[in-house]
Amino acid sequence: MAKFLLTEFSGGCEQRDPDYLKLWLEIFISSYERCLDVDFEKPPSRPEEVPPVLTLLPDNILQVLRHQLLQCVQKASDGLEPEQQNLALLLLKFLIIICRNLSNVEEIGTCSYINHIITMTTLYIQQ
Numbered sequence: 001m002a003k004f005l006l007t008e009f010s011g012g013c014e015q016r017d018p019d020y021l022k023l024w025l026e027i028f029i030s031s032y033e034r035c036l037d038v039d040f041e042k043p044p045s046r047p048e049e050v051p052p053v054l055t056l057l058p059d060n061i062l063q064v065l066r067h068q069l070l071q072c073v074q075k076a077s078d079g080l081e082p083e084q085q086n087l088a089l090l091l092l093k094f095l096i097i098i099c100r101n102l103s104n105v106e107e108i109g110t111c112s113y114i115n116h117i118i119t120m121t122t123l124y125i126q127q
Helices: 001-017 018-031 061-075 082-099 104-111 112-124
Strands: none
Touching: 001 061, 018 061, 061 082, 061 112, 082 104, 082 112, 104 112
C-alpha cells in the first residue's frame, strides 16, 4: 500500500491533477481510518497501527498540502463549494492522522497548518 501511495502521489503531482491529490488523500485516510476514531469514554491508549513518520511520505507532501490548504482558506471567505469543503476535510483528516504519530507533531506544529485550519474553521462556522 505504501508503494502505491508514493507512486500515485508522485504521478498526480507531475500531472498537476487535483483529482489525483484527492484520490491519494482518500486512499491514505482509508488506510489509517482507525487513527481518526476517538472514543472519549475509554481511557487513552496508543493506536495499534501508528501512522508513518513524515520521512516515509512523499518528499513534497507537506508543500502540496500547505498550498491546497492555503487555497481553501482563501476561498473560505467567499464560501467553499462542496468539492472544496470535501478537500478541506480530507486535508484536516490527513493532518490528524499524521499527528497521531508523535514524532510528526513538532514539524507539523512549526508550519502554518494550524493557523490555516483555525482560520478556515472560524470562517466556516461564521457562515
